Amino acid sequence: MKIYSYIILMAATTYLIRMLPLVLFQKPIKSRFVKSFLYYVPYTCLTVMTIPAIFSSTRSVVSAAIGFAVALVLGFYKKSLPVVAAAACAAVFITERFMSL
Amino acid sequence: MEGAKDSIAIVIGYFSVSFTFGIVAAQAGISPALATLMSLTNVTSAGQFAGLNLILAQSTYIEMFLTQLIINLRYGLMSLSLSQHLDKKATTGKRLLIAFANTDEIFAVSVSKPHKVSPSYMAGLEIFPVISWAAGTFFGAFANNLLPAAVSSALGIALYGMFVAIVMPVAREKRSVAIAAILAAALSLAFHYLPLLTKVSSGFSIIICTVAASALAAWFFPIPEDDGGDAS
Numbered sequence: 001m002k003i004y005s006y007i008i009l010m011a012a013t014t015y016l017i018r019m020l021p022l023v024l025f026q027k028p029i030k031s032r033f034v035k036s037f038l039y040y041v042p043y044t045c046l047t048v049m050t051i052p053a054i055f056s057s058t059r060s061v062v063s064a065a066i067g068f069a070v071a072l073v074l075g076f077y078k079k080s081l082p083v084v085a086a087a088a089c090a091a092v093f094i095t096e097r098f099m100s101l
Numbered sequence: 102m103e104g105a106k107d108s109i110a111i112v113i114g115y116f117s118v119s120f121t122f123g124i125v126a127a128q129a130g131i132s133p134a135l136a137t138l139m140s141l142t143n144v145t146s147a148g149q150f151a152g153l154n155l156i157l158a159q160s161t162y163i164e165m166f167l168t169q170l171i172i173n174l175r176y177g178l179m180s181l182s183l184s185q186h187l188d189k190k191a192t193t194g195k196r197l198l199i200a201f202a203n204t205d206e207i208f209a210v211s212v213s214k215p216h217k218v219s220p221s222y223m224a225g226l227e228i229f230p231v232i233s234w235a236a237g238t239f240f241g242a243f244a245n246n247l248l249p250a251a252v253s254s255a256l257g258i259a260l261y262g263m264f265v266a267i268v269m270p271v272a273r274e275k276r277s278v279a280i281a282a283i284l285a286a287a288l289s290l291a292f293h294y295l296p297l298l299t300k301v302s303s304g305f306s307i308i309i310c311t312v313a314a315s316a317l318a319a320w321f322f323p324i325p326e327d328d329g330g331d332a333s
Contacts, residue, residue, distance in 0.1 A: 036319035075269025088262030
């Protein structure tokens with residue numbers, strides 16, 4: 001079955017990408033530039049994945065924008081991950097009710 | 102289990118996303134069992150959605166390989182970053198297991214810890230999201246459109262809400278992180294809307310924007326030497 005080969009190929013490629021850096025770079029990195037670079041990667045990567053994709057994550061740009069705004073404010077006040085995620089969902093749900101989507 | 106507790110938001114978010122994947126896969130004619138197998142072995146949303154399209158199009162294996170490579174190359178960056186954030190107990194054998202489920206969200210939560218994390222923390226953090234990812238796919242493939250559209254639309258923003266919750270508190274404390282994030286957002290917008298740049302695939306543009314914004318931030322705002330590369 002060709003579909004099994006596809007799935008195995010997908011899984012193997014994805015796993016190798018995740019595994020090789022984790023296994024090959026076990027020693028602490030010395031270069032200050034590389035350390036700084038890796039320090040910033042999580043924040044830049046998450047931001048790139050959020051913007052602008054978040055605006056098309058719901059049925060309307062308006063509800064997504066309001067959900068995003070709620071998440072930004074709660075994140076600023078350091079609320080926990082589940083709280084921020086749930087509040088953003090609730091904001092989207094309520095907004096879409098008002099828009100009668 | 103601290104890791105398991107930290108994974109609650111991911112477990113909920115994954116269920117809704119993989120539920121959607123299950124529905125899409127079922128509509129494309131993939132059986133629930135195969136869709137679940139795909140989720141269980143891949144554990145990645147963008148890669149699976151793209152893979153599904155290629156399977157339907159009966160693409161060549163080389164196309165499948167290259168697409169997965171490009172879409173998922175960001176995990177390589179994440180694993181490199183996570184590699185520096187694992188404590189001494191993370192032997193090669195344990196790293197082989199941890200790598201399996203180093204997703205965007207798992208990575209984000211583990212590096213948001215102010216201290217280095219142990220393999221047992223990672224195990225707790227990873228196991229329930231993987232189960233949720235596979236289970237959501239299974240139920241989604243079975244129960245097409247069980248969720249009312251209003252609910253699934255609202256859940257669609259959950260994972261992004263989590264990302265915001267990770268970046269914002271640190272950006273508030275550290276101006277350098279705030280600038281790096283704004284730079285990343287600006288680059289990402291450019292790759293989505295500027296002519297020519299929109300031709301770059303989304304997988305590649307994530308990598309380019311991440312590398313460029315991080316490199317610029319590292320150049321202009323190097324972290325203090327004693328920081329050890331940990332988020333502080």
